[in-house]
């Protein structure tokens with residue numbers, strides 16, 4: 122069995138995180154048992170067409186998710202990742218999560234591929250602002266148009282700059298550690314291939330096998346909180 126990589130043996134690390142990391146903070150994943158998409162049809166709650174059809178229904182769904190995220194605290198996995206980054210500032214965090222827990226744990230340079238529950242965007246002007254109030258201070262922009270959550274919904278394109286920044290960090294890294302992502306939805310799911318082709322040592326932390334497991338050299342089949350410490354060496 123090949124020995125596990127240790128963080129200290131690398132110069133540039135990327136952590137690629139998904140809902141499985143936040144599951145340990147009590148935030149439901151999307152597709153696993155009790156997943157969000159089992160309880161809600163994303164076509165009714167997480168796409169622009171649903172928002173234009175019934176903005177209040179979409180906001181009520183997202184206000185509930187803000188409540189859940191606001192009640193959650195970063196877990197040891199978030200803290201380990203933030204500590205590695207503090208010791209090795211070239212480390213980047215590329216996350217699909219929208220809960221802000223990496224930042225709450227002290228993570229810097231967090232590249233949020235899917236946006237954030239804690240930002241809103243004017244549906245007319247496109248202007249963004251942070252809003253951590255629960256419930257939201259106002260669902261309307263001063264211009265009179267509705268605010269929408271600044272989240273990448275199904276059918277939305279990923280931000281070109283955000284995806285470009287993530288791709289550059291991943292191409293340059295020599296250790297790529299994915300934590301708790303199902304690898305089911307592109308283009309996020311293509312990022313492990315980019316890391317493997319860039320020559321990085323790739324580690325997948327997930328209790329389950331995923332459609333992209335083949336791109337990884339190491340597979341740690343267990344919960345993030347038990348598996349991440351194994352890489353501290």
Ligand code: NAD
Nearest residue numbers: 139140141150151152217218219301302303306329344345
């Ligand atoms: P997901 O629910 O699809 O996958 C979660 C993964 O975490 C699974 O592979 C599961 O086996 C694993 N897991 C469960 N418990 C774990 C634990 N304790 N430790 C480690 N791993 C654990 O979530 P995802 O992969 O983040 O998202 C997939 C898609 O969902 C995104 O590409 C996007 O389409 C949509 N989405 C996600 C978010 C988000 O907040 N992650 C936001 C918007 C859209």
